Amino acid sequence: MTRPAAEFSLIRYYRAGMRMGFQREIQYRMRTSMMIVGFMVEPVIYLVVWTSVSEAQGGQIAGFTTGTLAAYYIVWTLVRVFNLAFAPGAWEWRIREGRMNEFLSQPIHPFHRDFTFFAGSKFVWSIAWIPIAAFLTLIFDPVFEWSAVAVAGFVVAIWGGFLVRFLLQYWLGMINFWTTRSSAVFGIFIAGELVLSGRLVPLELMPRWVEGLAAWLPFKWTFQFPIDTLIGRLDGAQILSGIGMQVLWSAILGGLFIATWRQAIKRYAAVGN
Amino acid sequence: MSQPAGPVRLAVTHLRVSALNELQYRINFWVQLVNSVLALGTGLVAIAVVYTHTESLSGWSQPELLVVLGVHLMIGGVLRTFVEPNMWQLISDVEWGKLDYLLTRPADSQLIVSVRAVNVWSSIDIALGLGVVVWAAQEIPNNVTLSGVAAFLIALICGSLIIYAVWLTAVTIVFKTINIGDLMQVLNGVYEAGRWPVGIYPIWLRGTLTVLIPLAFAITIPAEIVSGRVGWWWILAAVGVTLAALLVCRLVWKLGIRSYSGASA
Amino acid sequence: MPHPVDAPVFVDALTKTFKVPVRESGLGQSIRSLFNREFRQVEAVKEVSFEIARGEIVGFLGPNGAGKTTTIKMLTGLLYPTSGTAQVLGHVPWRREKELLRRISLVMGQRNNLQWDLPALDSFDLNKAIYGIPDKEFQQRKTDYIEVMDVGDLVTKPVRNLSLGERMKVEIVGTLLHRPDVLFLDEPTIGLDVSMQRRLRQFLLDYNSEFEATVLLTSHYMADVSAMASRVIVIDSGSILYDGPLSGLSERFSATKTIRVEAPDLPADLSPFGRVLERGQERAAIEVERDQVSTVAGQLLRVATVTDLGIEETPLEDVIDRVFTQQKVEHDPTGG
Numbered sequence: 001m002t003r004p005a006a007e008f009s010l011i012r013y014y015r016a017g018m019r020m021g022f023q024r025e026i027q028y029r030m031r032t033s034m035m036i037v038g039f040m041v042e043p044v045i046y047l048v049v050w051t052s053v054s055e056a057q058g059g060q061i062a063g064f065t066t067g068t069l070a071a072y073y074i075v076w077t078l079v080r081v082f083n084l085a086f087a088p089g090a091w092e093w094r095i096r097e098g099r100m101n102e103f104l105s106q107p108i109h110p111f112h113r114d115f116t117f118f119a120g121s122k123f124v125w126s127i128a129w130i131p132i133a134a135f136l137t138l139i140f141d142p143v144f145e146w147s148a149v150a151v152a153g154f155v156v157a158i159w160g161g162f163l164v165r166f167l168l169q170y171w172l173g174m175i176n177f178w179t180t181r182s183s184a185v186f187g188i189f190i191a192g193e194l195v196l197s198g199r200l201v202p203l204e205l206m207p208r209w210v211e212g213l214a215a216w217l218p219f220k221w222t223f224q225f226p227i228d229t230l231i232g233r234l235d236g237a238q239i240l241s242g243i244g245m246q247v248l249w250s251a252i253l254g255g256l257f258i259a260t261w262r263q264a265i266k267r268y269a270a271v272g273n
Numbered sequence: 274m275s276q277p278a279g280p281v282r283l284a285v286t287h288l289r290v291s292a293l294n295e296l297q298y299r300i301n302f303w304v305q306l307v308n309s310v311l312a313l314g315t316g317l318v319a320i321a322v323v324y325t326h327t328e329s330l331s332g333w334s335q336p337e338l339l340v341v342l343g344v345h346l347m348i349g350g351v352l353r354t355f356v357e358p359n360m361w362q363l364i365s366d367v368e369w370g371k372l373d374y375l376l377t378r379p380a381d382s383q384l385i386v387s388v389r390a391v392n393v394w395s396s397i398d399i400a401l402g403l404g405v406v407v408w409a410a411q412e413i414p415n416n417v418t419l420s421g422v423a424a425f426l427i428a429l430i431c432g433s434l435i436i437y438a439v440w441l442t443a444v445t446i447v448f449k450t451i452n453i454g455d456l457m458q459v460l461n462g463v464y465e466a467g468r469w470p471v472g473i474y475p476i477w478l479r480g481t482l483t484v485l486i487p488l489a490f491a492i493t494i495p496a497e498i499v500s501g502r503v504g505w506w507w508i509l510a511a512v513g514v515t516l517a518a519l520l521v522c523r524l525v526w527k528l529g530i531r532s533y534s535g536a537s538a
Numbered sequence: 539m540p541h542p543v544d545a546p547v548f549v550d551a552l553t554k555t556f557k558v559p560v561r562e563s564g565l566g567q568s569i570r571s572l573f574n575r576e577f578r579q580v581e582a583v584k585e586v587s588f589e590i591a592r593g594e595i596v597g598f599l600g601p602n603g604a605g606k607t608t609t610i611k612m613l614t615g616l617l618y619p620t621s622g623t624a625q626v627l628g629h630v631p632w633r634r635e636k637e638l639l640r641r642i643s644l645v646m647g648q649r650n651n652l653q654w655d656l657p658a659l660d661s662f663d664l665n666k667a668i669y670g671i672p673d674k675e676f677q678q679r680k681t682d683y684i685e686v687m688d689v690g691d692l693v694t695k696p697v698r699n700l701s702l703g704e705r706m707k708v709e710i711v712g713t714l715l716h717r718p719d720v721l722f723l724d725e726p727t728i729g730l731d732v733s734m735q736r737r738l739r740q741f742l743l744d745y746n747s748e749f750e751a752t753v754l755l756t757s758h759y760m761a762d763v764s765a766m767a768s769r770v771i772v773i774d775s776g777s778i779l780y781d782g783p784l785s786g787l788s789e790r791f792s793a794t795k796t797i798r799v800e801a802p803d804l805p806a807d808l809s810p811f812g813r814v815l816e817r818g819q820e821r822a823a824i825e826v827e828r829d830q831v832s833t834v835a836g837q838l839l840r841v842a843t844v845t846d847l848g849i850e851e852t853p854l855e856d857v858i859d860r861v862f863t864q865q866k867v868e869h870d871p872t873g874g
Contacts, residue, residue: 006640006716008670016667024655027696034455038462045466048474053327061326101616102651107639108668139475181300184307191311195318206322269618269632271556 013108014116021120029124036128039080040136043073046201047140062204067143071231072202074136079226080199081125082158085166086114088173088186095176100268111257115166122162145232153239154230160246161222167253168218174257177264192217198224218249287389291358295393305394313401316342316468331473336412338470341496343405344429345468348492350398351433352440352464357457358390360444364453376530383526387441406499415501424505428495431508431515435491436464438518445529467492490514543625546720546752547590547613552622554583554608582608584776585622593750595743597757597767597784599858605776606756607646610722613754614644626720640669643718645726650697650705651712658693658708662715669716676715683711686741702729710738714745723755727762739765760854772861779861788851791861795831796850797824801842811837825852 025032047070054066064072094100103110136142172189175182194200196210197219203211214220225242228234234242295301320342324335333341363386366372376382410417440460447456467488471479483489490511497503560576583605590596600606611617613624615631615638624631629638645651652661666676684690687707692700700708706729714721726742727735743766746753757763763770763784770787772780780790797812800821808814811834812826826834831849838844851857 004672004675006670007672008640008668013667016664020653020656020660020664023660024653027655031452031455034451034459038455038459041462041466044478045469048478049323049330049469052331052473053323056327056329101611101614101644101646104616104634105614105639105642105644106651106668107636139477181304184304187308187311191315194315200315200319201322205326207325266618269616 008107010112013112014119017113017116018120021117022123023120024117025121025124029128032124032128036077036081036125036132040077040132043076043080044136046076047073050201050205051140062202064202064204065143067141068231068233069202070136070140071142071144072227074133074140074142075227075230076199077132077136078126078129079158079161079223081129082122082162082226083165083222084121084125085118085162085169086173088169088175088189089183091173091176092180092182095268104265104269111170114170118166119162142231144230147232149236149239150230150232150234153234153236153243154226156243157226157229157239157246160243160250161226164218164246164249164253165222167250167257168222171253171257171260174260174264177267193219193223196220197222198227218253221246221249287385288391291389291391292393295391301394302397305397309397309401312398313346313405316346331470333470333473334413336409337496337500337502339409340406340413340499341470341493342468343402343407343409344432344492344496344499346402346405347399347429348402348432348436348467349464350395350400350402352436353395353398354392355388355433356437356440358392359387360440360453360457362386362390363444364448367448382530383441383523387437406496410499413500415499420505421498421501424508425495425498427508428498428511431511432491432495434515435487435518438515438522439486442518442522442525445525448529449532464488470496487514487518543589543628545589545625546592546627547588547754548625549589549609549613550587550623551585552583552587552609552612552624553581553585553620554605554612554617555620556580556582581776583612583619586773586776586778587622588771588778588781590752590754592752593746594769595746595753595755595767597755597763597770598773599756599763599770600773604774606773607724609773610644610646610724610754610756614642614722615639640716641718642720642722643713643716644722644724645709645713646722646724650709652697652705652709654698655696657696658689658712661697662693662712665712665715671716675717679715679717680711683714683741686744687711687737703731703734706730707734707738710741717749719749719751721751721753721755723753723757725757726755727757727759735759735761736765742766760858764854772858774861784854787854788857792852792857793828794825794852795828796852797826797831797835797838798822798846798848798850799824799838799842799844800846801838801844803842805841 050061050064050069050073051066054061054064054069059066094103103113172186175185195206196203196214196217198214203214203220203224206214221242225246229239229242317339320335320338323330323338328334330338363372366375366386372386375385378385443456443460444453463486466474466478466482471482471489471493474482479489494503494507494511498505498507556579557577558580560578586605586609598606598610608617612619613626613631615634618632627638627641629635631638651665652658653664662680665671671679684693687710689704689707689711692704692708693711697705697708706726710726721742723742727738730738739762742753745751753766755762755766767784769782770780770784771778772787780787782790794813796815798821802820804820804822808817808822808824812824812830814822815825816823824834835847835849838847852860
């Protein structure tokens with residue numbers, strides 16, 4: 001009996017995968033709601049601290065007015081949940097539990113599976129963010145400079161930020177194929193990201209040398225750049241060049257990942273689990 | 274016939290067993306040290322950046338803020354060393370039906386579930402935090418008196434007990450409906466608010482952090498005692514709040530016991 | 539690149555050796571091991587060779603640690619061999635080429651290919667996308683398999699709410715949707731009740747006959763192997779002990795047969811005839827050397843008024859057990 005030819009299409013897979021990610025996250029909506037409330041505490045703290053500093057300095061610091069700061073930290077929460085990506089440490093669990101066999105025997109790279117899963121979940125997170133944003137807006141009186149360019153740019157930039165961060169964490173996760181004690185490395189990565197991405201505070205408020213350092217690293221493009229885009233601090237050209245940087249970093253990190261993955265699998269398949 | 278062990282002896286026995294168990298994994302010390310230093314580092318960076326832009330944050334100077342950070346780290350260390358492991362153990366026991374067995378023992382159930390487990394290496398945070406407090410206190414023009422130090426220590430103990438009471442109350446109330454991992458995440462998120470003095474927050478948040486989850490008494494007060502911002506008599510308020518928190522916790526526990534038993538069936 | 543072979547599964551002198559760190563006990567040794575890691579070689583698979591023809595169902599038998607799982611992992615591309623070659627459907631498995639992965643299926647232990655928190659139907663949809671199964675075929679096969687395995691009400695529940703046996707049934711459905719040509723099954727009937735085991739075996743047999751799929755299956759249930767496999771490969775300590783028809787297994791490994799006799803006047807003491815396995819008032823089962831069977835049978839017929847006499851092969855389970863015990867006695871244990 002002849003078999004009908006296979007019709008594989010990556011696009012179709014992405015649609016199916018994202019749908020599953022969405023459905024799964026919807027199932028756990030209680031957990032998602034609690035988590036986003038937990039996530040909200042951090043930006044509120046920063047917001048309170050920085051607006052009181054700003055008030056003390058006459059309503060402005062380094063080009064940020066109190067209203068702009070409020071807007072920054074409200075959008076912060078949405079970017080924060082969009083940035084949630086496959087945890088580097090989860091690879092250790094995968095290897096130990098023998099789940100790698102499952103992934104390696106399928107004709108699709110686990111990256112597509114993991115990525116689409118997370119991507120699908122973002123739609124649920126976005127919905128969960130809306131009441132948070134409304135609540136914070138009522139309390140903190142943010143100032144946005146709306147424009148079609150800003151919104152359109154934001155939609156691209158926030159997904160671009162997610163892609164860059166996903167690739168970065170995915171690549172870092174490869175370390176688990178060589179050692180089980182990787183958590184200290186990730187701790188350093190998270191600490192560095194906190195300071196260099198605009199998560200702790202907009203980079204303009206950091207010392208000059210920190211700003212300079214951040215320009216060479218991918219962190220800024222996952223966090224501050226999308227936020228700046230929506231709150232209207234960037235013009236069209238800056239948005240475009242920022243997206244370009246996201247594309248560049250995606251290519252770099254993607255390449256690093258592919259090269260490291262090959263070595264990781266060679267090692268895994270030589271040793272087994 | 275020997276008497277059943279008194280509560281203190283029981284607690285010490287449990288602790289010793291837990292500690293000995295943990296101490297085997299010496300590499301965890303290094304991992305914890307790295308993580309603790311990183312957490313402290315980012316806290317210091319945050320404060321440093323704030324003070325490049327201003328001399329005073331809602332009336333708080335940099336050394337005063339560093340003391341708050343130190344106390345936050347110390348109490349956080351207590352939380353991670355003594356409180357959290359017991360919360361996890363409690364929920365695990367509920368899931369596996371072991372709690373019923375515990376309830377038949379002659380010792381007080383709340384005491385048992387509160388002291389059994391310990392995460393030895395997290396005590397690094399307590400040491401680091403104390404170091405920060407001592408180091409920052411030097412910058413503050415305030416005389417160190419014996420009564421001041423005593424008041425500080427009492428305030429720390431009160432703070433630890435308040436945190437313990439709030440955590441256990443929360444776990445007991447919601448364990449049936451909410452996954453404990455999620456609850457811990459939310460609680461830890463709120464705890465982060467204690468890194469800054471409660472006074473800088475807007476009224477609605479200040480109120481929550483004084484009454485609902487008294488971080489004000491757990492963290493800010495001890496810090497203010499060191500900085501000399503409040504007099505030692507605030508100890509009385511702290512003790513009062515501690516007793517109230519423990520009382521509420523006890524009540525909730527007693528009620529919760531009734532719904533715990535057989536929760537696994 | 540070796541020329542593609544016709545046989546769907548072709549294995550030649552496949553070898554896998556693991557380097558296992560030597561674990562010593564005691565504090566002194568632990569410290570020493572920090573500086574000077576010692577390893578020993580464990581030969582999990584030693585120069586294994588076999589060929590499986592299209593449509594054959596082969597049972598892989600062996601105790602734990604025999605090398606069955608290692609061999610299957612090499613054939614599915616999860617492990618590189620130390621030496622030797624293999625081909626599955628003309629591809630070298632450890633290259634993990636997509637064209638190959640689309641045509642095989644691996645069901646290993648209780649691992650799930652299905653998404654834990656979602657109904658199996660959703661995982662099926664995902665499989666459709668992974669393997670590029672055309673719409674019409676997908677719907678047809680899905681409906682058919684669900685009906686045959688009787689899992690209609692199970693596929694709408696989240697997989698985590700299913701029992702082990704239910705999960706296995708649903709897993710099998712999912713794994714055949716892309717119509718693989720080679721199936722690697724590891725303990726497929728574990729956790730299922732007897733009637734379900736039978737139904738699953740029938741399902742696999744039907745699949746095999748309809749699509750001429752090649753099946754390599756490992757199982758601890760002799761019933762699986764005897765019901766489905768026409769050929770058996772026995773592997774122990776990394777080497778093949780036997781490769782041939784199931785019926786030949788007893789002949790090769792069992793030196794004895796069992797004589798069952800019924801007679802109202804059986805002598806009290808039957809031990810001169812052989813090893814007495816069972817003894818009742820008017821019946822007995824006696825284990826006898828193969829070449830003694832006709833002699834003993836004749837003796838029994840003379841000595842009692844036999845109403846029934848049967849000659850049986852030793853049950854396969856016992857044969858296998860004996861094979862492995864025998865091996866352990868003959869060879870030094872290499873572990874692994």
